[in-house]
Amino acid sequence: MQVWRLDDSAQTIVVASIDNSMAFIAYWGAVLPEHENLAQVVHAQMRDLTGGMIDQNAPVSLCPVEGDAFPGMPALVASDASGIDLMPCFTLRQAHFKKQSLELIYVDKALGLTYSANINSAIDGVWQLTSQLDSEVDIKVHWLAAPVLPSADKAPRVLEFGGRWCGEFKLSERSFGPSALVRENRTGRTGHEHFPGLMTLAQGANYCQGDVYAWHYGWSGGHKMVAEQLPDGRRQVQFGHVPHSHRALAKTFSSANQYIAFSAHGINGVSVPLQKYVREQLLPSSIMQKPRPVHYNCWEAIYFDHDVDLLKDLASRAAGLGAERFVLDDGWFGKRDDDTTSLGDWDLDIRKYPHGLTPLIEHVQSCGMGFGLWFEPEMVNEESNLYKAHPQWVLGRASQTRGRQQLVLNIALPAVQEYLYTKVSHMLANNAIEYIKWDHNRVLPFADVAQTQAIYGLLSRLRAAFPHVEIESCSSGGARIDYGVLEHTQRVWLSDSNDALERLRIQHQAATFLPAIVTGSHVGPRHCHTSGRVHSMNFRAWVAAQRHMGMEMDPRELTTTEADQLRQVVTFWKQQRDWLLKADILRLDSHDEAILAELHLAATGEQFVVFAGVADSSAQISPRPLPLTGLDAKAQYEIDLVNRDELVSLSRGEMAIKVEKLTLSGSYLMNYGVTLPWQFPNAMWVLKGKRL
Known part of the structure; x- marks a missing residue:
């Protein structure tokens, strides 16, 4: 033996x-x-x-x-x-x-x-x-x-x-x-x-x-x-x-x-x-060594309606809210006025951009932001120059069921690999692009090992040629997230849902495998486009602040109060991000089923942030204490309610945490917990803690 x-x-x-x-x-x-x-x-x-x-x-x-x-x-x-x-x-x-x-x-x-x-x-x-x-x-x-x-x-x-x-x-x-x-x-x-x-x-x-x-x-x-x-x-x-x-x-x-x-x-x-x-x-050291920029993605503001002057206006407004990267989404190429056409034709639409992308990029940079661009290279529309020239490049039989009015390219074919590399690299080489949102919006006609290996190869080749360009893995949101694709990409789009309530749960469960630094999370529109729900700006912003923060809405819809609230959360996130995005996400065992909470603990153990999401109405009248975890039982911690300005009138009790910082032992905080004020559903309490 x-x-x-x-x-x-x-x-x-x-x-x-x-x-x-x-x-x-x-x-x-x-x-x-x-x-x-x-x-x-x-x-x-x-x-x-x-x-x-x-x-x-x-x-x-x-x-x-x-x-x-x-x-x-x-x-x-x-x-x-x-x-x-x-x-x-x-x-x-x-x-x-x-x-x-x-x-x-x-x-x-x-x-x-x-x-x-x-x-x-x-x-x-x-x-x-x-x-x-x-x-x-x-x-x-x-x-x-x-x-x-x-x-x-x-x-x-x-x-x-x-x-x-x-x-x-x-x-x-x-x-x-x-x-x-x-x-x-x-x-x-x-x-x-x-x-x-x-x-x-x-x-x-x-x-x-x-x-x-x-x-x-x-x-x-x-x-x-x-x-x-x-x-x-x-x-x-x-x-x-x-x-x-x-x-x-x-x-x-x-x-x-x-x-x-x-x-x-x-x-x-x-x-x-x-x-x-x-x-x-998995992440290159260069990613870990520089601050993660706050994103602004224009998709849910304009969809396919690209106008350079409007985009410049959106960029200026986004920068005013604290954004540091502007991502131009679907609609910039071919004759892409809707989702029925032009996938595969990765040349700039001169109807929309008669002077190229340079005027928009220069404006974005003048606002202090970097520029990112959306691609969906693995797919093709039948209404495209590429399909008409090379129908044999499609994966699967010609009579297959269509998905989202598109077909899948057979990436394992060397000619397809070379075509896509040439098109994408041309855009990267001729424009100041620092980021790609790489999308993949339909299932394949069948599972094929060669297809997956080929896309890994294409991503690897592009990263080698353009190491300064970060790539986000998006697949109708979270349909391609795993450690295989993360060997070649530096961010994942966790879900197409920008509904803060849905995101609260999705992010919470995904933290079993994903750290905050690779997990994109955006402040969506007031009226969510995928769920129809309406959430407050504070709730939307704090949920996005749990991960790699961004925005994906029309900033023109914001009231003055909403804009101020968003800027406050963005400012808090920027102040914390150097340690927060390298922190361990520890989910908390709440005694209250309505609370979905996690503690982000710095690598040094010196500080932490607790995000306690109020996802529903509690079964009991008053909130139960929330036990923390991962602290030094013998140490003393100062804890502060970051967003006590969000207290509501129905919270009537005289609680010390409403008005002042508390000093408590790690043992008490882990064995008994923090008692938080009453709050309406669809809200977030944020606690900041530091070891004394």
Whole structure:
């Protein structure tokens, strides 16, 4: 028997192989003592046999396959070129082990197959796992999971993320049972409907306490997830590219990066290192070293009605509100007067811009702002010069169902890659553009690994040529958000919904995986275009201030009071952003179901901001105390209600926090909490705290 141990500050992973068979995770959980006898760990967790079972339990290995009575779903399904199923029997050939990395290489000489599994530390608290299959001859792989992990018996609760357009990152809780939880996202993108993430939780676990295990599959092309309880009670979790998305015979197949994290300190315990991984490993250091600018996006102000003088006016007004980047959205190219035409024709519309973009850009810069531009390069309208010249560049058959009156370009074709690179790079090279909003507004006709790999390649090529240009991943809002696309982009558009109430929840749940610095959040119109709801400026502005702040409305609609309120919040955000966007987002376990709250804790622990969203009317008359988290129990903290000017007349009690700063211990703040004033629904209380 061979045993390998991997450790970080939060968890221990023990991997074992018996008689050179496929290795399995013998232990994944809280850190074990240094002197732990690993052989005993492996032997001690072997389960008993009884009636109705074969003579040995097939392990939940890193790659369970058919052929040895494994009772669950296999992690590899493949066939030879003639369609005959392959049932490999792998034998360990090599093991490369370092303190925080393990590579295991297996072979099946008879079938000419080599399988490798890699487990590496991504950052303290997060591990990165990948699998690869190589064949001596061309084969077809229908399904290849990343290295498979068992799911702990003590964590029966399953939390997955679903959603819809303008309603992303909805949490759904299930339990392991006799039927496997199987999810296949075949849309060809990450998807509004199925974010590739999963958590399993111990009974009683919440944001601040309890054992939590987390998975994320960093892939933008559609995935499959399996959370399965075997007949003997053991459980397994698998993630991989959605089956049958490897469209061609090949000799090499790989999974995407699968990220895992364990914490004995609740959901926050896995979220903090995942957020940190994005900030410190995926984002270029140049992004982290300069202030994130406040955005202004003109889309919900003008839609397709582009007029240079109007745009200059909007830019001046936005700058007066505190904006630092002006993003020109859809409608600047081809003959794009509505969404039926011109996608693919990435040349400036001289009807709207007879003197080019330069006059607008120069005005934007004179207002102290940088300039950004919208693209949707992966799509094409049939009413376009590109489609008429190259209908064969479309992905899928000609008779396919249209989506949003557009078709998808086959990015894997070299000619398409070159065309798009030439068009986008021409705009970047000839205009002072510092930012791209890269959109993707329909599902693919089918999931295709080559398409996803090609778009990664195109984004990477553009970033290499124009490293100063930041790229935002947008896909009808949040339909392409994952760590795969974040290797090539520096911001995500979390949702097309600018409804502050919807955003409050979406942002809150997305913080399991996303830090504030990459999460765009904008102040929308008074009358929300996607929900029809009307929210106060204070509520809209504070919700946007929880993440990378921006604006996306017509500033001409603002009253003097609304403009002043917005400027005040923007000013507060700018004063805090240097530390706030690098802070850990800790969700709070509120005793009041109407309150959705989070604490943003500075890396030094010296200061924090609490955003307590009043999402509904409380069940009881008076607000319950809100316990904080992540503080030093022995330290004293000064806390201040930042927006006490938003007190309402129905809040009649004589509370100290309404009129003065309070000094309280971390122990009190975490064990009892902060008692906030009464407030109407659809509002936000903001607390600023500092350690004394």
